[in-house]
Amino acid sequence: MSGWIERLAGRIYVRLSKSRFFELLAPLRLRRNIEFCGMEIQRYYEDKIALFLKVLLGGLLLIALQGAALYLQREQVTVLERPAAGQSSDQEELWLEEEGTAVQVEVYARELTKEEADESFEALLSVLEQMILGENESFAKVTEDLTLPDSVGGYPFTLTWSSLNWEIISSEGEVDREGLTEDIQAELRLRADYGGWQWYYTFSLTVSAPVMSTEQEYLYAVEALLKESEEESRGKEQWELPEELEGAVLKFYRNVDYSSLIWLALLLLLLPPLLWAAKDQDLWEKRKKRRSRMESAYPEFISRLSLYIAAGLNLQRAMAECAADYQQDWGQEKLLGKELSDFMKRMKDGYSFYQALEAFAEACDEEHYKKLAGLLRQAEKNSMRGLARMLEQEAAAVQEEQRRDSRARGDRISDKLLGPMMLQLAIVMGLIMVPAFLSF
Numbered sequence: 095m096s097g098w099i100e101r102l103a104g105r106i107y108v109r110l111s112k113s114r115f116f117e118l119l120a121p122l123r124l125r126r127n128i129e130f131c132g133m134e135i136q137r138y139y140e141d142k143i144a145l146f147l148k149v150l151l152g153g154l155l156l157i158a159l160q161g162a163a164l165y166l167q168r169e170q171v172t173v174l175e176r177p178a179a180g181q182s183s184d185q186e187e188l189w190l191e192e193e194g195t196a197v198q199v200e201v202y203a204r205e206l207t208k209e210e211a212d213e214s215f216e217a218l219l220s221v222l223e224q225m226i227l228g229e230n231e232s233f234a235k236v237t238e239d240l241t242l243p244d245s246v247g248g249y250p251f252t253l254t255w256s257s258l259n260w261e262i263i264s265s266e267g268e269v270d271r272e273g274l275t276e277d278i279q280a281e282l283r284l285r286a287d288y289g290g291w292q293w294y295y296t297f298s299l300t301v302s303a304p305v306m307s308t309e310q311e312y313l314y315a316v317e318a319l320l321k322e323s324e325e326e327s328r329g330k331e332q333w334e335l336p337e338e339l340e341g342a343v344l345k346f347y348r349n350v351d352y353s354s355l356i357w358l359a360l361l362l363l364l365l366p367p368l369l370w371a372a373k374d375q376d377l378w379e380k381r382k383k384r385r386s387r388m389e390s391a392y393p394e395f396i397s398r399l400s401l402y403i404a405a406g407l408n409l410q411r412a413m414a415e416c417a418a419d420y421q422q423d424w425g426q427e428k429l430l431g432k433e434l435s436d437f438m439k440r441m442k443d444g445y446s447f448y449q450a451l452e453a454f455a456e457a458c459d460e461e462h463y464k465k466l467a468g469l470l471r472q473a474e475k476n477s478m479r480g481l482a483r484m485l486e487q488e489a490a491a492v493q494e495e496q497r498r499d500s501r502a503r504g505d506r507i508s509d510k511l512l513g514p515m516m517l518q519l520a521i522v523m524g525l526i527m528v529p530a531f532l533s534f
Contacts, residue, residue: 099151103144107136177203205289206250215286215293218249222284226267226297233299240267240282251286251293258283262301274303315339381459384429388460391430393492395420396466400485409470410447414438433457462492 177184184201206214227233228241240263242255257263259280262270278301286293319336327333335346398419402412417438420431433454440450448471455467469488473481 099147100140100144103140103147106143107140110139111136176201203250208291211250211288211291212293214249215251218246218251218286219295221246221249223297226282228267233297236269236280236299236301237271237304239269242267242282251288254285254287256283256285257281259301269301271301271304274301277302316344385460387429388458389462390496392460392462393489393496395430396485396489396492400482400489403485404482410441413451430458 186199186201188197188199190197222243223233225246226240226242229238230236230240242253242265244253245251246253255265255267257265257280259278262274262278263280263282264270280299280301282297282299284295284297286295316339319339323336324333336344338344395416398416399412402415403409407415413434417431417434420434436457437450437454440453441447445453448467451467451470455463458464466488469484470481473484
């Protein structure tokens with residue numbers, strides 16, 4: 095079967111290659127990528143079409159087999175099982191063969207008799223005794239919030255809770271022990287509803303007073319003293335704070351917000367690494383500017399070098415003449431003049447010409463100078479034939495490249511100015527249109 099699919103893929107490719115849609119399916123750039131990878135275009139697309147057909151036919155076959163399996167699993171239904179009492183209803187889809195259509199039905203949970211509901215409620219109570227405790231150890235020592243559910247899975251009852259001690263335990267089970275100095279007896283009342291019947295039950299429990307440390311007891315006493323003092327002085331213009339508690343002297347101070355100090359400390363701690371990184375960024379920007387200046391000076395430098403080569407000077411003499419020229423009043427080419435001066439110093443220190451040339455290219459830190467060093471080395475191997483022409487071509491190419499870069503920079507600047515210009519236009523239009531509309 096695989097051979098048949100590949101033959102079919104070949105025929106489909108022949109048809110597609112002659113149609114106008116082939117350029118959409120196989121654009122020129124993609125065909126070039128295929129050729130660069132050493133593959134044949136026709137073979138590539140035949141394999142691609144064959145893979146597509148295999149997946150398509152395999153998917154269709156799988157769908158057909160699954161459909162047949164589901165059809166064979168179909169069986170006639172005469173009885174539907176109901177969910178157990180307390181469970182949610184089920185949705186069933188039945189197929190009515192005579193009409194050729196589907197029918198949606200909802201199967202509700204089985205309803206309990208009164209006797210069955212009484213037994214279910216007794217079982218529910220045993221479950222609730224463990225559930226509502228939550229993180230508490232027992233009903234005799236309640237220190238955390240209680241869990242009061244609205245319903246319990248497996249039981250058909252709707253549960254409603256009420257507290258007979260609402261100031262300590264809310265109807266949602268929240269326990270408030272603040273201010274308790276001794277254990278308190280409390281009661282929770284449960285009402286369960288099902289099928290029009292109601293059941294009641296009361297849970298008795300003990301809310302334990304919080305165990306306070308010496309410091310907590312002292313703070314509690316201070317707060318109580320402040321509350322009492324404030325209530326006594328409400329008729330006065332000023333509230334005189336208490337000065338002692340049980341013989342101990344009390345001193346109060348206004349609380350100070352230290353957030354500003356914290357933010358200042360964070361800023362001062364972050365500032366050194368930020369300045370460290372900014373210093374590196376500044377260095378990188380200086381290096382980029384230096385590269386740009388060296389790149390700008392390159393066309394003039396290579397033009398002068400080509401003129402000296404064309405005049406019959408050898409490479410060393412031509413470089414020496416360029417260095418002498420750049421040591422004069424060449425303001426914007428001072429960087430290049432310095433590197434040429436260093437080049438001549440290396441020659442005097444015993445460097446070979448090409449060692450000094452490589453060091454010069456590295457010091458210039460710009461790709462054009464490194465390319466020039468390689469070009470001069472290659473020309474030396476070829477006995478300097480055609481070097482002047484090569485340098486002229488290099489100078490022309492660099493000038494054209496700089497013109498393209500200048501145009502690109504101009505386009506980018508124009509794009510950046512487009513937004514402010516549009517904003518100014520909108521402001522002007524608003525100044526013109528708003529008075530016109532207000533005049534009507």
